[in-house]
Structure formats: C-alpha cells, structure tokens
Amino acid sequence: MSTKSLSKLDQPKNVTNNEKVLGADDFIVSKTDLKGKIIYCNEIFAKMAGYSFDELIGANHNLIRHPDMPKVAFKILWDLIQSKKEFFGFVKNLCADGGYYWVFAYITPDFDQHGNIISYTSVRRKMSDSAKKAVAPLYNQLLEAERSGGVSASQQLLDELLKEKNMSYNQLVISLQIGAKL
Numbered sequence: 001m002s003t004k005s006l007s008k009l010d011q012p013k014n015v016t017n018n019e020k021v022l023g024a025d026d027f028i029v030s031k032t033d034l035k036g037k038i039i040y041c042n043e044i045f046a047k048m049a050g051y052s053f054d055e056l057i058g059a060n061h062n063l064i065r066h067p068d069m070p071k072v073a074f075k076i077l078w079d080l081i082q083s084k085k086e087f088f089g090f091v092k093n094l095c096a097d098g099g100y101y102w103v104f105a106y107i108t109p110d111f112d113q114h115g116n117i118i119s120y121t122s123v124r125r126k127m128s129d130s131a132k133k134a135v136a137p138l139y140n141q142l143l144e145a146e147r148s149g150g151v152s153a154s155q156q157l158l159d160e161l162l163k164e165k166n167m168s169y170n171q172l173v174i175s176l177q178i179g180a181k182l
C-alpha cells in the first residue's frame with residue numbers, strides 16, 4: 001500500500017505560534033510500520049494533531065513534523081530504534097491548523113518471536129516546563145548548525161554537549177524532563 005496523499009497535508013501549512021498543551025494525565029500513542037507509516041493511533045493523538053483517524057492511518061508520521069525540529073533529533077531516533085534500542089526525546093509537533101504541541105516521547109521497536117522488528121510504538125507524555133525552557137533554544141542552535149553545516153554539524157554540537165555532561169542522549173533527555181538544566 002502506498003503512503004496516503006492527504007488533502008490537509010497537500011495544503012501549505014501556515015505555521016503559527018498557537019501552542020496546544022497536553023493534559024498531565026494524557027498519553028499520546030501511535031504505532032508505525034518499519035518505514036514510519038502510521039498503523040495505529042489513539043484518540044488523543046488525532047485530537048492533538050487535528051486530523052481524523054481516516055487521514056492518519058496509512059500516512060507517514062512526518063505529516064506532523066514541525067519545521068523547528070532539527071534533523072539530528074530524527075536521525076538519533078531512527079539510529080536507535082533500528083538497532084533495537086529505545087529512544088527518549090522531546091518533539092515539537094505540527095498540528096493540522098499550523099499550531100504546535102511539545103511532547104516527551106518514548107519509542108520502542110516491537111519484536112516477533114524470532115527477535116525481528118515488526119513495528120514501532122511511541123508513547124508520549126506532557127513535556128515539563130523546565131525541559132521546554134532548555135530544549136527550545138538548544139533545538140534553535142542545532143537548526144542553525146544544520147543550516148550552515150548540515151546534520152554532521154548539529155551532530156557534532158550535540159556530541160560535545162553529551163561529552164561535557166558525560167551522558168547518553170536518552171540520559172540527557174530524561175534528566176531534562178525531571179528538572180536538570182543545560
């Protein structure tokens with residue numbers, strides 16, 4: 001089955017500064033195939049993103065990719081999950097109406113009985129305010145580095161930060177969610 005071409009997706013989005021905030025008890029869940037095509041999502045996913053289930057199922061997950069997200073964040077995501085590891089990260093997502101919402105995301109590969117990856121599952125919770133304060137400017141810096149030097153430049157910047165903190169990417173993300181400062 002080919003990836004859906006969506007009516008709302010095809011329209012150029014007017015990116016706005018309208019933020020939607022996830023409830024403290026909400027979990028946004030989605031599941032994708034091996035290429036990132038959405039095969040399941042829950043109601044709160046559809047509500048936050050502003051799409052119908054019909055529009056979401058079968059679409060590539062990048063339909064909610066926000067232009068403020070640095071490429072390196074998705075590179076780390078895919079490198080980890082394709083090597084059978086978990087990923088933790090902060091993601092700014094784009095709503096159908098051009099607004100945005102931040103999430104603290106967890107993504108894991110799903111395995112068959114032989115240990116082969118058969119799909120990926122993501123569960124997201126509300127991102128803490130302190131993490132938002134730290135991560136938004138960091139992502140701007142990474143984006144800036146990508147504009148001049150591509151993903152290798154943002155990767156280098158991030159590697160230096162992780163080295164200075166003596167942490168893995170996932171460790172840094174979790175520490176920021178619970179109040180650490182950059």
Ligand SMILES: Cc1cc2nc3c(=O)[nH]c(=O)nc-3n(C[C@H](O)[C@H](O)[C@H](O)COP(=O)(O)O)c2cc1C
Binds near residue numbers: 035
């Ligand atoms: C299970 C799963 C969940 C994902 N969730 C999101 C998400 O919420 N927002 C997002 O922008 N990308 C998400 N991605 C990453 C997208 O597949 C994609 O790599 C990203 O949007 C960048 O798109 P691009 O590589 O086409 O630029 C997810 C991937 C997987 C496997």
